Amino acid sequence: MKIEVLGRGCVKCNLLYQMVLETLTKLGRDAEVIKIDDIKKLPDYGVWLTPGLVVDGEVKMSGRIPKQEELEDWLS
Numbered sequence: 001m002k003i004e005v006l007g008r009g010c011v012k013c014n015l016l017y018q019m020v021l022e023t024l025t026k027l028g029r030d031a032e033v034i035k036i037d038d039i040k041k042l043p044d045y046g047v048w049l050t051p052g053l054v055v056d057g058e059v060k061m062s063g064r065i066p067k068q069e070e071l072e073d074w075l076s
Contacts, residue, residue: 001031003075006045006052009037012065013051020053023071031075 003020007013017035024031036042045054049063053074060066060074 001029001075002056003031003033004036004045004052004054005033006036006042006047006054006062007050008039010050013037016051016053016065019065019068019071020075023068023075027072027076029075 003024005013005017005020007016013035017033020033024033036045042048042050042052045052045059047054047059047062051065052062053060053066055074061070066074
């Protein structure tokens with residue numbers, strides 16, 4: 001599984017990154033987790049608001065922090 005957290009390093013972007021790592025640990029899943037902080041790359045994903053979350057090439061959300069239940073569903 002490849003997970004990309006999109007954002008410029010703001011508080012919410014960093015929080016989402018931490019949530020992803022903690023959720024993967026909770027679920028016992030291994031994944032490649034990458035932070036994409038180059039703002040010029042965000043439009044390539046169709047993401048205009050940060051933070052954004054991409055799982056295996058599919059944009060799951062942008063512009064908000066997901067609920068824990070949503071994140072667990074996307075990462076399981």
